[in-house]
Amino acid sequence: MISQWILALALVLVGLYLLKARRSASQQAIRRLFIIVALAAGFFAVLFPNYTTIVASYLGIGRGADLLLYAFVVFALFYVVHQYRRQLWQEKVTTDLARALTLAQAELDDLKRSRRS
């Protein structure tokens, strides 16, 4: 079934994103395009609910509701992974900041100490 291939591929991509994501302009652009496409598809699904079933059966899925559910699960997983990566990056920024502060304070203290002696 074609839907199984698509879903499996989507999960592999989410896994790769977890391992390999970098903060690059291209990945940001892809994410944004993805959101635009998802919005457009959602809009279409709201206006023409029947078509979701037609697309679903074309992909080998029974009902349109199932198609939406699968798409939602993949999107949710991707979102979790993306937030996790953002958090890792935030932690790195916090660390660099805290370290810079610590070292600046140390340098100041050392300077004071060398003046005193």
Place this chain on the structure above:
Amino acid sequence: MPKSAATARSRSLEQDAWVVVPIFNEAEVIGPVIADLTKHFAHVVCIDDGSSDNSAELARQAGARVLQHPLNLGQGAALQTGFDYVSRQPGATHVITFDADGQHLVSDALEMLELATRKRISVVFGSRFLDKRTKPGLKKRIVLKLAVLFTRVFTGLRLTDAHNGLRVLSMEALGFVRLEQNGMSHATEIVHQIAKSRLSWREYPVEVLYTEYSKRKGQSLWNSVNILIDLLVR
């Protein structure tokens, strides 16, 4: 070499080596550990990783230079801050990492420093499994052996003890180390970076004292899983 000359030389070793001790809420034990270090080493720098007790003050009283993180970042982050600080010190030749919980012997650190200097070895790792002095329990042994196995696969370096906090690094080796793992995974990360640098390294038998205190602070089996995931997802 006459004995006095040897002593004089080892004195200068201890003048130019910097001991880095990360501390996080170690008030129970830190005083004597630092006092013991400052007896032998001219430069002992503690990185207080946002302790909520008076560890920093106690370390200062015992004679250490204390740097303070404004918040708790993790042992790996504290070590890296110490490394950055030492690399700015003129005349520094070696950096020694030493755990705050009193599980290492200062005499082991001195011997490792001596070996690194005499044989010009860039990195000396302490290992508790090279002699029979250390007696870890069965569970601890399993955790550590798993860590060793994993470190071998991940880094290609055939160490016998992957998570020993006692290490001596030359300033050259320090240039290859950049710890990004803030938590406990830095032990494997440091081995990985040394392996990539292709610098000379050696293991040296050390004793690890399992006190009630260090046992309480020790790592669990679950942490091996966390370390694995930390190193894969970066």
